[in-house]
Amino acid sequence: MAGRTLIAGGALAFDGSRWLAAPPHYLFPVRALSQAFRQRYVEGLRHAWDQEELLFPGRLAALAVRAAFAAFLESLAAKDWVVYSQPPFGGPATVLEYLSRYTHRVALSNSRLRASEDGRVTFTYRDRRDHNRTKELTLSAAEFIRRFLQHVTPPGLCRMRHYGFLSNRAKEQQLTRCRMLLGQLKAATATEPGPATRLLLAGDSDPGRCPQCGQGRMVRIQHLPREPRPEMLQATSTPTADSS
Secondary structure: OOOOOOOOOEEEOOOOOOEEEOOOOOOOOHHHHHHHHHHHHHHHHHHHHHOOOOOOOHHHHHHHOHHHHHHHHHHHHOOOOOOOOOOOOOOHHHHHHHHHHHHOOOOOOHHHEEEEEOOEEEEEEEEHHHOOEEEEEEEEHHHHHHHHHOOOOOOOOOOOOOOHHHOOOOHHHHHHHHHHHOOOOOOOOOOOOOHHHHHHHOOOOOOOEOOOOOOOEOOOOOOOOOOOOHHHHHHHHOOOOOOO
16 A cells, blocks of 8 residues: 655744745655665565565566575666656645545545446546546456455554644644744634724723724714514513412
8 A cells, every 4th residue: 555645845943933944856856766765665575575475477486586586686776766756737735635535535435336236336437548537437346345445444554644743742733833924824813802802902991992093982872772582572472370
């Protein structure tokens, strides 16, 4: 199962006073990524051979010998591996929308299922090579279940892990601080105080002063009575009996 990682383009300063934006191309060079991927892949093959987890049928039977397999790994390590890496076409929002399909959804939604009969399952999919058109595909029930189970995580596997200012222990305070420094969140509290409260908080003891110009006076012209509640009207219109 492939893993996907989102890395923030910056970090919060240790004292929380400012946001430190990362420079362009801050992750790693693509060539270095290719070399690291090649090394991990070859090491994985070597470990799988030592654990007798590999099968070599037909023309690959010679690789079952340790010396032959070691020579094969040396030939792989000598080649330049190419890792495809480029910025997303649709921007960060498109990447997050794509990843959300795997982190918050099942492999296949019920709306895509069209039929299940005679041991065969029909469902819809989008053909990216044909202008993203919606098509139908019919598989045997066993093959459909096999493909579906490839998207089921093993027991005990944490689907998502968060680090840094997104960690569960610190995200409530640090994530809010990051948004404030980036201009995405106002520093005010959730409940906005009224005009009189704002004047008192500012040190003005006269709540009758206009909060806009600071010079004019707010004068009461008329007092509007409160609208009675429906239950009060019903209580006053219902006759009562004297039980005495």
